[in-house]
Amino acid sequence: MTEALFAMDDVTVALRSNGRKMVTGVGLSVKPGEAFGVVGESGSGKTLLTRTVFGLQDDAELVSGRVRFDGQLLPEQGYARAARKLLGGRIGFVPQDPFSSLNPTMRVGKQITEALYLARGMPMGAQRTKARAIEVLGEVGIPEPELAFNQFPDQFSGGMRQRIVFAIALAQEPKLLIADEPTTALDAITQRRVIELMLGRCRSHGMALILISHNLELLRQSVDRIAVLYGGQLHNITHADDIGSRTVHPYTEALFECIPSKEKTLADIRAIPGEPVGAGFGTKGCAFASRCRYAEPICRETQLPLNGDQPGRFSACLLGRGADA
Amino acid sequence: MRTLWTYARTNVERTALILAAIVILLAIFGAWLAPFDPTQIDFRARLQAPSWEHLLGTDGSGRDVLSRLLHGAQITILSTLAVLSVVVVFGCAVGMFSAFVGGPIDNMLMRLADVWLGFPPLILALGFASALGASLEAAIWALIFSWWPNYARLTRMVTVDILSRKFIASADALGVPTHAKVTRYVIPNAFDVLIVQVTLDISAIMLAISGLSFIGVGAQIPMPEWGAMIADGRSYVANGWWIVLAPGLMIFLTAFSFNVIGDMLRRELDPTSRRRQP
Numbered sequence: 001m002t003e004a005l006f007a008m009d010d011v012t013v014a015l016r017s018n019g020r021k022m023v024t025g026v027g028l029s030v031k032p033g034e035a036f037g038v039v040g041e042s043g044s045g046k047t048l049l050t051r052t053v054f055g056l057q058d059d060a061e062l063v064s065g066r067v068r069f070d071g072q073l074l075p076e077q078g079y080a081r082a083a084r085k086l087l088g089g090r091i092g093f094v095p096q097d098p099f100s101s102l103n104p105t106m107r108v109g110k111q112i113t114e115a116l117y118l119a120r121g122m123p124m125g126a127q128r129t130k131a132r133a134i135e136v137l138g139e140v141g142i143p144e145p146e147l148a149f150n151q152f153p154d155q156f157s158g159g160m161r162q163r164i165v166f167a168i169a170l171a172q173e174p175k176l177l178i179a180d181e182p183t184t185a186l187d188a189i190t191q192r193r194v195i196e197l198m199l200g201r202c203r204s205h206g207m208a209l210i211l212i213s214h215n216l217e218l219l220r221q222s223v224d225r226i227a228v229l230y231g232g233q234l235h236n237i238t239h240a241d242d243i244g245s246r247t248v249h250p251y252t253e254a255l256f257e258c259i260p261s262k263e264k265t266l267a268d269i270r271a272i273p274g275e276p277v278g279a280g281f282g283t284k285g286c287a288f289a290s291r292c293r294y295a296e297p298i299c300r301e302t303q304l305p306l307n308g309d310q311p312g313r314f315s316a317c318l319l320g321r322g323a324d325a
Numbered sequence: 326m327r328t329l330w331t332y333a334r335t336n337v338e339r340t341a342l343i344l345a346a347i348v349i350l351l352a353i354f355g356a357w358l359a360p361f362d363p364t365q366i367d368f369r370a371r372l373q374a375p376s377w378e379h380l381l382g383t384d385g386s387g388r389d390v391l392s393r394l395l396h397g398a399q400i401t402i403l404s405t406l407a408v409l410s411v412v413v414v415f416g417c418a419v420g421m422f423s424a425f426v427g428g429p430i431d432n433m434l435m436r437l438a439d440v441w442l443g444f445p446p447l448i449l450a451l452g453f454a455s456a457l458g459a460s461l462e463a464a465i466w467a468l469i470f471s472w473w474p475n476y477a478r479l480t481r482m483v484t485v486d487i488l489s490r491k492f493i494a495s496a497d498a499l500g501v502p503t504h505a506k507v508t509r510y511v512i513p514n515a516f517d518v519l520i521v522q523v524t525l526d527i528s529a530i531m532l533a534i535s536g537l538s539f540i541g542v543g544a545q546i547p548m549p550e551w552g553a554m555i556a557d558g559r560s561y562v563a564n565g566w567w568i569v570l571a572p573g574l575m576i577f578l579t580a581f582s583f584n585v586i587g588d589m590l591r592r593e594l595d596p597t598s599r600r601r602q603p
Contacts, residue, residue: 056497088500095498100491105513114509118500168499 003071004029005208006176010306011065013045013052022060023049026234027307027314028227030176033206035199037219037240039255040229041276046212047096047180049229054093054178055083070175089119092174096181098162102153108164109133109149112171119172133171140167140197159190163197170201176208177201183218195222216243216252217259228252231277231287233304236322237314249315249322251288286318294319329586332593341585348579352402355395363388363396363549372565382567384558386547390571393549397572400550401579404461405531408468413523415469416476417515421507423477424484435481438474446471446533454542461534461550464543468533472526479522483515517594525587528580535576551576 007029014021023045030036040046051057053067067074067083070090074082087093095101103111112133116124124132130149137145140163153161162182169177179198183191195211199222202209213219219226220240228236228251236249243256257270274291286292289299299318307314315322333339351358360380367387375382381390423434450467457463487493487510496510535552537543544550546557551572558568 054498056494084497084500087498093495093498095491095495097491101495103492103496103510103514105516106509114501114505115499165495168495172499 003031004068005032005034005070006030006210007068008053009066009068011049011053011067012063013049013060014063016059016061019063021063021232023052023229023232025304025306026065026227026229028234028237030208030210032175032208033202034225035202035209035211035223037223037226038210038212038229039214039216039219039226041214043276044229045232046214046229050178050180050210050212053083054087054091055080056087056093088115089172090175092169092172092177094165094169094177094179094182097185098158098165098182099185101165102161104153106152107149108137108151108153108156111164112136112149112168115168115171133167136167136171137164140164140170141193142167159186159194162186162190162194166194166197173205174207176210178210178212180212181214182211183213191218216255217261220244220256226252228255233287233316234307234314235286235288235304235316237307237312238322239313242313247322249317250292250294252322254291254293286316294321332589334589338585338589341582341589344578344582345586348398348402348575348582351395351398353399355398359389359392359395361389361392363393364547365389366547372561372568374565375567381571382565384554384568385561385565388547388549390554390568393554394551394571394575397549397551397554398575400461400544400548401531401534401552401576404465404534404550405527408465408472408530408534409523409526411469412472412526413476413519416473417480417519419473419477420480420482421484421511423481424488425503425507431481435478438477441471441474442478444471447537450537450542459542459545461538461544461548464534464537467537467542468530472530475526476519476522480515480519483518484511487511487514521587521591521594524583524590528583528587531583532576532580 009027011023011026012021013023026049028036038046038050048057048060052060052062062079069086102108109130113129116129116132134145134149137148142148142160142163148156148164153164156164162185165182177198182198183194186194195218198209198211201207209223211219211223216226220243223240225237225239226243227234228238228249230251236252238248238252242248243252247253248256254270254272257268258272260269272291277287277290284303285300286295286302286304289295292299296319302318304316304318307316329342330339333342365388367383369387370379370383371385371387373379373383373387379389379391381394384390384393419434419438423431446468449471450464453463453467453470454460457466493506493510496506501510534543535550535555538550538552539556541556544553546553554572555569555576558565558572561568
């Protein structure tokens with residue numbers, strides 16, 4: 001078994017202002033070259049968790065848990081600073097919205113060369129930097145990269161802008177790329193292409209990818225393993241192929257049943273009853289118990305089991321559903 | 326320059342651009358074009374109406390009004406620029422610092438700026454004049470003193486807005502250091518808003534300097550500052566109307582053209598103001 005590239009163990013995130021715990025006890029690990037998905041409804045805490053773990057969220061902090069990257073344990077004191085140092089070089093971060101993620105007053109080429117410079121910490125000569133930037137633009141599928149180098153972001157379409165955002169992140173040659181809903185603003189075909197682009201990079205460069213999305217179907221088709229968050233709790237880590245083919249956590253199962261597909265009749269598509277619980281609801285027990293069809297009284301009372309940082313499957317179901325059979 | 330011209334939609338705006346260009350050229354080259362020494366007193370030639378020798382006539386002490394006007398362009402524009410540059414640099418620095426730091430320091434600085442704005446510039450100028458002696462320098466200092474909070478507040482507001490945008494989060498994720506964020510992310514994105522304010526303030530500051538000179542706490546006679554020229558000429562209005570008309574017209578036209586340009590820039594550049602069709 002290969003050493004995990006990135007691992008978090010029993011991570012709890014709380015708001016700085018009132019100390020409310022928004023995400024509790026999340027443990028997961030990502031191997032080098034692995035494509036890993038994080039799925040959850042809006043408000044499940046997936047963005048908050050990743051942004052806090054990488055030191056980008058100013059109003060929330062890690063109150064417990066250990067985070068390891070590339071064999072190095074991040075310190076508890078000055079955690080956010082230490083995590084941020086990893087960004088822009090070893091870890092790349094692709095934000096949600098390509099329309100507002102590029103500096104509108106800076107030429108595209110300049111934004112890539114800046115990223116290159118920041119990742120290397122030293123200039124490599126104007127000509128070579130430019131050549132490399134154009135190369136990266138070509139790699140992400142921008143037609144006429146020489147021309148694009150001197151253009152401003154507003155001269156590109158949404159899909160092209162997302163590619164440019166990737167080009168900026170990939171120029172730093174990160175070992176781990178975190179993409180937070182990178183395709184939400186794009187149409188279905190462009191979505192597919194952008195995801196393919198990232199997966200291709202995983203295969204060719206051995207880069208690990210954490211793809212955060214609310215779209216289970218998109219993740220199921222693209223990544224190796226998926227972590228399922230609900231109400232700020234980690235409920236399930238499962239292989240993408242297992243979803244729909246073998247028993248998984250009841251919530252994952254319910255999510256999958258919501259996805260329409262060719263094989264399903266209308267009656268097979270079942271919405272989850274009730275309203276989603278947001279992160280930080282603050283009771284003990286399973287957050288999904290109120291909507292779960294299998295729920296028993298024990299579900300509302302017992303603390304959820306924790307996942308270590310071991311790669312593999314995990315189900316937090318208190319009734320043992322979806323645990324390795 | 327060409328972009329500026331393409332912004333112009335009406336003839337008034339085109340006229341304003343041409344006038345502003347002429348005033349700026351006069352400020353640079355006017356002193357060489359002046360036919361006479363602007364402070365040379367000639368009592369044999371006092372209060373002469375405009376003629377071929379003295380195109381704009383002479384004033385109460387026989388000084389050539391045209392020469393004074395041309396030299397005055399330089400004085401007026403230069404002192405306006407002096408005030409503006411200090412005020413913009415200092416005000417923007419305070420505003421950006423405030424926005425970057427945030428928290429109680431931000432609050433404190435902005436409340437200080439609010440209180441500061443309460444001082445009327447005229448009273449401040451009178452205070453400066455009594456402390457430093459009435460002079461153009463005193464007027465310039467007084468204006469610098471009272472004007473910077475405008476820029477601190479504006480820049481702080483714009484910077485806070487820019488810092489909340491997504492591309493700043495992306496820059497954080499790339500590891501862009503603060504100094505690069507200021508120069509490459511904040512300043513370029515704040516530029517549009519600031520340039521509008523600067524253009525509008527050119528006329529406001531010029532009027533303030535001329536106004537201070539007119540009431541006697543700014544430039545002193547015989548310095549050919551436009552406001553001081555009007556102050557000097559007002560006692561001769563009955564038999565020397567050209568003495569006040571020339572500098573008055575210059576002040577009016579300059580203030581007018583920079584104001585029109587400022588409004589034009591606001592319309593074209595400021596995304597928060599609705600686009601009006603002429």
